[in-house]
Amino acid sequence: MSIQLGSNQEPPKQERSAETRRQLLDAAADELLDGGFARFTTHGVARRAGISRGAQQHHFPHKHRLVTAAVHHLAERSLQQLEGITSDGSLNSTRRVLDALFEQYAGPLFAAMLDLSLAARADEQLRDAVQREEHTVNRMIDEWAHRRLTGCDDAPADFDELFAMAISTVRGVAVLRLLGHSQESVQRQWKYTRDQLLRLLVENRS
Amino acid sequence: MSIQLGSNQEPPKQERSAETRRQLLDAAADELLDGGFARFTTHGVARRAGISRGAQQHHFPHKHRLVTAAVHHLAERSLQQLEGITSDGSLNSTRRVLDALFEQYAGPLFAAMLDLSLAARADEQLRDAVQREEHTVNRMIDEWAHRRLTGCDDAPADFDELFAMAISTVRGVAVLRLLGHSQESVQRQWKYTRDQLLRLLVENRS
Incomplete structure (x- = not known):
């Protein structure tokens, strides 16, 4: 799906949410590959993705x-x-x-x-x-x-x-x-x- | 090697040392099998073997x-x-x-x-x-x-x-x-x- 943005427009909320989710998953995959499950933490993933703990917990509470x-x-x-x-x-x-x-x-x-x-x-x-x-x-x-x-x-x-x-x-x-x-x-x-x-x-x- | 012990005799020091080592290895193997490397600690092994930290460190410092x-x-x-x-x-x-x-x-x-x-x-x-x-x-x-x-x-x-x-x-x-x-x-x-x-x-x- 492609989205058209005017110069001052933010992407719609649903789009931003999907993008945040994708960023979290990319970061989580990298976190898992780098340190294995033993070193895997949700706050490590949020930090790596550059996403707030709140947003991470919203998408993946567990x-x-x-x-x-x-x-x-x-x-x-x-x-x-x-x-x-x-x-x-x-x-x-x-x-x-x-x-x-x-x-x-x-x-x-x-x-x-x-x-x-x-x-x-x-x-x-x-x-x-x-x-x-x-x-x-x-x-x-x-x-x-x-x-x-x-x-x-x-x-x-x-x-x-x-x-x-x-x-x-x-x-x-x-x-x-x-x-x-x-x-x-x-x-x-x-x-x-x-x-x-x-x-x-x-x-x-x- | 078999050893002859009188009723009041302790096993010779070398024997006791080999036995301690064997107990540590048994405990370490069980520790590894139970929790994987992620949960493996030397003091956990010493505790499981019922052997002092000092003796554990003597046999396996690392x-x-x-x-x-x-x-x-x-x-x-x-x-x-x-x-x-x-x-x-x-x-x-x-x-x-x-x-x-x-x-x-x-x-x-x-x-x-x-x-x-x-x-x-x-x-x-x-x-x-x-x-x-x-x-x-x-x-x-x-x-x-x-x-x-x-x-x-x-x-x-x-x-x-x-x-x-x-x-x-x-x-x-x-x-x-x-x-x-x-x-x-x-x-x-x-x-x-x-x-x-x-x-x-x-x-x-x-």
Whole structure:
């Protein structure tokens, strides 16, 4: 939605509110990525966003709600990038899809999701909210990948199981990066794994 | 080493020191598993172990050293259990090895390792110690699995790469449990994945 402003006009209240909310979510996502949930505070987020505590509390009265909304926000930003990656079912485009999926699991969104899930183990209040959000984010990424890695009629009967296993394999290699393994060794393992997955997914499909 | 004690004799000083150290490591491991690194404090560990602050500081003056020693201690406890699981290369024993490996990655040791690795991203001092320990623990578990899943002369040239990929697949499914997915759905995916890995590992070997 675009808005037309005269030189002396303020944006309408609803617009300002949406903008404040977006600024809070950007700041919350950055706060989470920089220090993890352990250092995440609502006043830290308000300060980072340059927004008053009152406005922050109006939009997100609860820390748990802010932190899960921040993860959702990160997931939406990721999906926007992912939507630009298309596939025609060829080896090359399937390779690009797998690479993009790998970067998701080795990147900030998944690191934040894991961090929250681990923190939620010792925090009952957080647990429900995080699990719900994790399922949503997981489904968003899964569905994106599924749309690009399937899409033909002659897939084998167990394609969905194969697909879930392939995603887990991607996740399992990507986690090595979060565990601090060297870029070089993770990349080497990823290249080998990607070729195996390509064979599994493309050969099983055609 | 066994020691003979008369009824009025205290254990020798060296023995008492080793026992104090073991109690501290047990308590530190439990502290880490209960609250994660975010809530981990050296005085919390001393209190849990019922050991004086002075003795704790004597054994582990630095929090970072205590926390990585606790992870190492957890890994040694895990390996002791794993050593009891042998393999004769048959389908059944390979399945047991894969199940045990899965439980490691879905369990407390790996959760603690991930938690520390994520915390280390925002803590430079912690980073080196955690990365070193992560490599040690990773190698311990890897070597255990490697000894049980290989061991014949006619393995294909890329068996080590296949093996690393299989381990990553196990890790990728197991992480779903840490992410809070239901026991049931993780177990379903694991059973399918295990059968695929058995085919990959056993068929490629014989």
